Amino acid sequence: MKHLVILATVALGFFDVKSLYEKYEYYYNHSSYLQNTIIALKPIARLTVAASSNIKKGSPLLIVPSDEIITTFDNFPWKSYYQNESSTMIASAILISYKMDNSSSLSHSLYINNFNSDIEPPGYWLEEELKVWLTKFVEFPNRVRTKFPEFEKYKDIAMKIEGLRSLAYEVKSYAWAQAFTLQHGIRITRKDWKILKGINVEKGDENINGFAFVPLFELFNQYQVPDNNHINDKYPVEFQKGKVVLSAQKDFEFGEETLVPYQHKNNHELVEDFGFSIPFNRHDYIEYTVPVYSELCRNTDNGCTFRIGTVELNENLVKFYADKKNPLISYRQNIRSVIRRFKFSLRHQRRRVKILEDRHLKLIFNLSISEKWTAFKSLALVDRALLKNFASSLKLV
Structure with missing residues (x-):
């Protein structure tokens, strides 16, 4: 070569x-x-x-x-059918359309066909088993994403496209497009897209999200520990x-x-x-739910859910307990309750270790361990805040 x-x-x-x-x-x-x-x-x-x-x-x-980059804001062969759908569905439609037909853009088609048709997310080739074990052993099964979001709707639309082969709306094709999007798609806003195309930016464009596919970007492997070199959260794509x-x-x-x-x-x-987790991932978080509804949180069927990370305090959770004498104490109690659930979950895993396949146990065990570490890190963050408040209240004579 x-x-x-x-x-x-x-x-x-x-x-x-x-x-x-x-x-x-x-x-x-x-x-x-x-x-x-x-x-x-x-x-x-x-x-x-x-x-x-x-x-x-x-x-x-x-x-x-820019003319080599594919985004969910661009025109593509099936846009008239999917333009009002979610960015995830549009991304799948774009990838499948270019993979099946190069008449609209040979360069885009060559790029997409560069990827094997059997690319699948672990959630596809382990779907039922992994879903069951995640539900049993991970503290937040609600965070398990839908493996093929909106597939049935995508299929119903695709079946109306004249002359389209059934391969275009098989679940395997959609799974491939989802895996491609999750592994190689770059997040882009409408504002970013307009800057890329030299179009005037309007208010609110920064809040409309999509995906971009950039040739050769997929050649770059990732850091095993992803946050050593981007502490400020700024991803290195501009x-x-x-x-x-x-x-x-x-x-x-x-x-x-x-x-x-x-x-x-x-x-x-x-x-x-990708089928693995990373120790000390600073993008990890824990969730605490209270059985009420509030504008300060994400409301779900189970009540009010607060996302607690390891980098900074969740200000909305502090505000939620504003009527308490010290809202940070309530914050701390929430995290302690999460840690207790983790301990029980991990003990239960160890008792079942002999009847679980190693590949699944390793995935789930590492994920639970990382969430436990996240909970303790969040607890340390609150303890530092409490200590700081205590120190500022002292009157030195």
Whole structure:
């Protein structure tokens, strides 16, 4: 393969070398988008990106022109059918339409067909089992996302498109599109899209969300611990007029693999999208529900749900207990009750360890452990706030 850097010893085994070469050909033909980087090969036969020189933090790694980028705000062959639907459904319709038909855009079709048709989220190939165990062992089963949101509605619309083959509205095709969106789609607002296209931005555009698919972005692997290099929550993709720019969040040495963070995903999302969770994920959170309704929280069938993270106090939960002598004490009691539920859940898992398959137990156990850590971290955050309040109330003589 021409101009291909091998990062380590490569075990090809029975890997489809022809498929790998065709994939490499696509990336090589678009390698002008890479900045300070070059296509590389990792075990086992995985294409990635490595630094072609020493790279400083903030330097561009990838610049892709706007006409190569696919977004849920653009025109596409089936837009008249799906334009009023959710961004998730539109993303699926876009991907499936380009995968099945290249007549509207050969370049978009080549990009989409670069991905295997059997890409599936773990929630698809473990769906029923994983759902049962998550419900049993994880403290917040309500956070398990619908595996195929709105599939039946998508199918009903697709069946009305004249001449469309049934493959377009099979659940496997929709599952593939969902996995593609969750693993490779970049969050974009209408404001970002207008900046990209050079259109005047209007008030409220920043609140309308969608997905963008950026060629070669999927070549970049992610940090195993995603938050070492983006503490300020700013993801390193910027939508500029006429182009999308991916920047480095740390220095990279010549020949080093260039990595990007996971896109602000909590561990529930990582388990469903990629099949693993990450220790100390600062995007993780716990939820506390009280059986009332309030404007300060997310109201559900079970009552009022507050999302408690590990980075800062939930101000709305503090306001919720404003009538208490010290609202932080009530805040603390809520977290303690969550921790007690975790302890029971983890003990129950250990008793059942012999009858659970290792692959499922590991996923669920790690997820529960990470949530327990999140709860204790949130508790420490409240304790620091209480200590600060106590210290400020002291009158030193």
